[in-house]
Amino acid sequence: MYKSSLPRAVRSALSAPGVGASAVLLGCFALPASAQQPEPASEADKLETIVVTGSRIRRVDLETASPVFVIDKGQIEKTGKLTVGDLLQSTPVIAGGATATNGAVNNGGGTGAATIDLRGLGTARTLILVNGRRLAGPAPDVNAIPINLVERVEVLKDGASAIYGSDAIGGVVNFILRKDYQGIEFGVDYGIADADDGQRKGVTMTLGHSSDKGSLMVGVNYHKQDSVSAADRKFSREALYLSSGSVSAGGSSRTPRGRIFLPADLIAQFNCPASAGGSVTRIPGASGASLSDYRCYNGAVDAYNFQAVGNLELTPQERGSLFVVGNYRLSDSVEAYVEAFHNKTRAAFAIAPLPFDARNDNVLISRDSIYNPFGIDFGRSGDNDSGNAFALRLEAVGNRRASTAVSTDQINMGLRGGIGNTSWQWDANFTYGGFSQSRLFGGYIFQPNLINAVGPSFIDANGVPTCGTPTAPIAGCIPVNMFNPTETPEGVALLSAPYRTNLNYVQREAEVNANGELFELPAGVVSLAVGTSYRKEYQNFSPDFLATALPPDYTNCLLAQDACTSAVVGSYDVKEVYGEAFIPILRDVAFAKTLNVTLGSRYSKYSTFGNSTNSKFGVEWRPLDDVLVRGTIAEVFRAPTISNLYAAPASNAPTFRDPCIGVTSPVGANANIDRACANVPRDGSFQGPPNGQTTGLVAGNPNLRPEQGKAFTWGLVYDPSWLEGLSTSVDFWRFALNDNISALDVNTVALQCYTAGNLCDYIHRFEADGQVFYIDQPTLNLGRLDAKGADFGIKYRLPETRFGTFRASLDATYTAQFNQLIRDNNGAPTGTIYAAGQFNRQLGNYARWRGLGTLSWELGNFDASWTTRYVHGFDLGTLRPGGESADGTLPNVVVNYGATTYHNLQFGYRIEPINARVEVGVDNAFDKQPPILFQNNVTNGNTDPVTFDTVGRYYWARFSIKF
Structure with missing residues (x-):
């Protein structure tokens, strides 16, 4: 389905007049030959030049020193995907923990966003471009890009800070937009899971007109995805735990009947076993008014199965987009252009009711509450810690939930053209990117009301339960029975407190570029690309005052701790200048049909930390016509984000083994x-x-410094002339990154303190x-990251037969090493995470092999394809000293998982009389279930929803027509 490299025949086709112009990236417009360059000296020079992601030099060749993975429009349509995030999930070069499968990430997701994580180096180290310009946002959401606007996707698997600046460490994903479309195109999509849920619907429409003076294309896109409940999937309907060497269906100890921790004198009355942990729970059906209503807590029967009460395996989403792409020739050498799209997304998540913890939530349940049968305080109030924990699942308040509304705008406009009768072209443009997100949360409680409701209380003269004391009653307050909340529904109703958060991100950039030929050497023409830019980014995340974390420890707010967060406000600007040169060294000599080098460098000046200069060297050597040997050495960097720099303290709830x-x-x-x-x-x-x-x-x-490092690639492309239609490639890669920007992981902190x-x-x-x-968990320049591996690709178009035309392709990525060295704030090493071949709860899944294979067939108006996605086996847990254990209780437990393979089938038919096409398909045709990783290691549905399919077998159909 996907291309890893372009064979000779494809290079020639794309270089043909009228095709190359549509492939030009970065806004480089190819003017007519008479305005581009002097009379060519050879036949090769007649080919139209293009720009490929990873370089700003216009060239004939599509295979350069940098490996690029291409997904074209035909391949996109055959996947049946309606969002870019779903489309890219299968790409073998994606690893780690990005929300590429955004709809399946419920706990910690549910915003409708999808981010990309190349090589597993982190989403912040993958640069997202649209026609060569940065996509705006604190974590750019690729789902905001209308899929019917995309002509193709180019994935650069190489560091490119010298070409594009910050963030281009693990690589670059560049979405190339359609243009010069003539006519009307209309399409409808429908899909539904084999379990009769997860229904999706989509509609697209594109209109375009082209003339000698220019072109205009407009379009709309609408798509709606229904949810899938965790309770409706066998692997996720129970909260499964691996503990003490056995797997059990358990859950949270914060149950609707409470888990109440008692001091020694009280717990002795219940004669509880050690497994109860000194705690009791209310007997089902009992009122909770006396000690006889309680028994010892038994996790095997009392644990709360949060998976079955509202958690989702696929979150509901609805999005609509409007786009316009146009250009107009102002003169023979100057053209104006605009590329713009607007996207609105609505999404939601739902998780189990609020887990209340009196100590962590800074709430003191008074011994003088009329509903407290134990006669002791529970929880704490500031420094007044009772020492007695009280945990409860507040089912009476309802599920925690959030609805999210997101608006994304991206506008690029400018002028471009040629310089006289030369090869030089220029481009001056301005880009505006705007991202706004509003979230409404429900299922939370107003802490001041709760504090009063569980504090001292009494029965007044009229027999009415009243908050406070007879001498100081609290008006407007109804006592709440935390030992049995269902008995005080009026009081619980007064606790509910929805809240909002708002996030706004604005990016503005002005850029001027020029490229052309300098002079000719015996081996060819030396070309140069230069440019300068100014970019400013601003972020304002403002939570409701109810949810704003309060000093001195910032772990609590006016709601339960689960909701507390903090504002992030800040901005920065950056001025940059770059240059890139292509130098042909040898041509048509022994053992060197061609030998070219590329040199590039970019200087960046940030208002936050100062300067950074990053350079790149690439070499291309063709000892034979059929063989290309290539390699790059690149300096890379990542500037601290606004959140990295300015986020106020905010709490979270990470998985933790003490x-x-x-x-x-x-x-x-x-x-x-x-x-x-x-x-x-x-x-x-x-x-x-x-x-x-x-x-x-x-x-x-x-005070953060930028991340700095180097990226290396070297490989070989073989397009044998003796076997027409075959193209193969192998590329080795290595990344060495210093001064990693990251928040310390809680498990790393605890283990390092314990062991060292x-x-x-x-x-x-x-x-x-x-x-x-x-x-x-301070954000620090923590240490070093080393990763290396290899990419493999093979593509073969078989000779045409009377049975049709067959094509086969295979792309695979092997991760040999992924080591993250952690340092403390004094620079001393504190440990290393060895993630290759592992699922790491902090970093994600780093299965050593990932692959994508496709077999396609075409005969007349019929076509079909069979696609397989392969994820190699991996380990959960490690035997290394201080490493993570797969078991929630026992140390150094390792669970081995076998490989997972998904099969997708597609069949299409072209209805020529009406210029229409019908497609049907089935994803995960054999209903492969995801591996169980256990809730003590993950937070979503017992598995890793970023890597594995959580929906199961899925049917889809599409009808499109062109006028």
């Missing part, structure tokens, strides 16, 4: 353990957080029992 679980080392025996496990009992009874998560506190850092005494100041525990209060 290294102090079961600790028996006496105080004073090991200084590192003493610091890591402060206040933790040393009798082996400590069980860590009851829900497998903790509170992390992330904050920006205005590092980062201990970031851990904050409660004095009463040693449970983690929160762990600081």
Whole structure:
């Protein structure tokens, strides 16, 4: 289905007059030959020049020093995909934890956005371009690009900071837009899962007109996707855990009947086993008014299955787009152009009701509440920590949910043309990008009301439950029975508090480019591209005052801790200048049909940190006509984002395994353990957080430096003349990145403190029992990242037969190494994450092999294709000292997973009399289920929804017609 390289025949076809002009990227407009260049000296010079992603030099060749993966419009249509994010999910070069499968990411997703993570280096290290210009947004959402506007997608698998600036570390994804379209095109799409859910509908329309003076194309795109419930899929309907060597259907200890932790004298009355952890729960059906209504907590039967009560495997989305692309020739040598699109997206998520924790939420349940049968305080109020934990699932408030409205605008306009009777062309343009997101959250509680409702209360003279004391009643407050909330519905109703967040991001850029020929050498013409730009970016994330985290520790706000966040406001500007030269060294000599080098450099001056200069060297050597040997060495960098720099402290809830679980080392025996496990009992009874998560506190850092590193590629392309239609390629790659910008992972902090005494100041525990209060996760230039591997591609068009034309292709990526060295804020190494061949809960999935194979057939008006996507087996957990364990209780547990292969089938028929086409298809034809990774390792549906299909077998159909 997808191309990894373009064979000789394709290069010639795209270089033909009238085709090459439509392939020009970066706004480089090809004027008529008489206005482009002097009379050519050879037949090759008659071919129209184009620009390929990864360079700004106009050339005839599409195969250059940099490897580029291409998905054209015909291939896009045969996938049946309605969004760009779904389209790119199958690309083998994508790894890690990006939300490329955005609809399947519910817990932590549900915004409708899709981001791209090339090589697994992180979404912030992948540059997204539209016709060579940056797509705006704090994390550019490729789903905002109307899919019927895309002519093709070019994925540069090489570092390109010298060409494009910051972020182009792991590579570049460049969406090339259609243009010069003539006529009307209308299409409708429909899809539905085999389980009779997840229905989708789509409509597209494109209108275009072209003339000698210019062209205009406008279009609309609408698509709606229904949700899929986790309860409706076998692999996700239960919350599955791996603990103590066994798999069980469990869930959260925050249950609707509560998990109540009691001091020794009270818990002794219940004679509970050690597995209860010193806690009790209300007996089903009991009122909770007396101690006899409670029994020992038993996780095997009492754990709350949050998967079955509203969690989603596919989130609902609805989006509409409008676009316009046009150009108008002002004179023989000057043309005006505009490329613009507007997208609106509505999406949602839903997760289980709010898990309330009196200690973490800074709420004190008073011993003097009329509903408290235990006669002791629970939770805390500031420094007043009762030492008694109280956890509850607030089903009475309803599911947590959010609806998201997103608006994305991208406008590029400018002038371009030629300079006299020369080969030189210029382009002056201005780009505006705007991104706005508004989110409305529900299912949360107003903390001040809750504090009053669970504080002291009494029965007044009229027999009415009243908040406060007889001498100081609290008006407008109804006491809430946290031990059985269903008995006080009026009080619970007063707690509900929806809130909003708003995010606005604006990007403005002015750019001037020029390129052309300098002079001729014996081996060919030396070409040059130069340019300068000015870009300013501004971000304002403003949460509702209810959800704004409050000092001094920023872990709480006026809502439950789950909702607390912080504002991010800031801006920066950057001035840049670049130059790139193409130099032919040898031509038509022994062992060198051609030998070319490319040199490029970019100087960037940021208002936030200063200067950065990055250069690139590329070489192309053809010892024979059929063989291209290529390689690049590139300096790369990433500037800190506005969030990296200016984010105020905000809490999150990462998956966490406390290294102090079961600790028996006496105080004073090991200084590192003493610091890591402060206040933790040393009798082996400590069980860590009851829900497998903790509170992390992330904050920006205005003193961050940019990431700096190098990217290397070297490889070979073989297009044998003895076998027409065959093209093969192999490219090896390596990335070495220093000063990584990242927030410390809570597990890294805890393990480093426990094993080496590092980062201990970031851990904050409660004095009463040693449970983690929160762990600081500062954003730092943490260390070094080393990754290497290889890309393989083969494409073969078989000779035409009476049975039709067959084509086969295979693209694969192998990840040999992915090591992330972590340092503390003093620069000392604190450990290394070895992610290759692993699923890492912090970084994502790094299966060593990923592949995409396609077999297609065409005969007359009929066509069909069979596509397979392969994800190699991987390990969950590691045996390395201090490494992550797949087991929620036992250390150093490794689970091995086999390979996963998906099969997609497509069949099409062209109805010539009406110029229409019908397509039908089935994705995941054999209903392959995703591997179970367990809830103690993931946060979405027991699996990795970024890598694996969570919907199952899916049928789709499309009808399109052209006039």
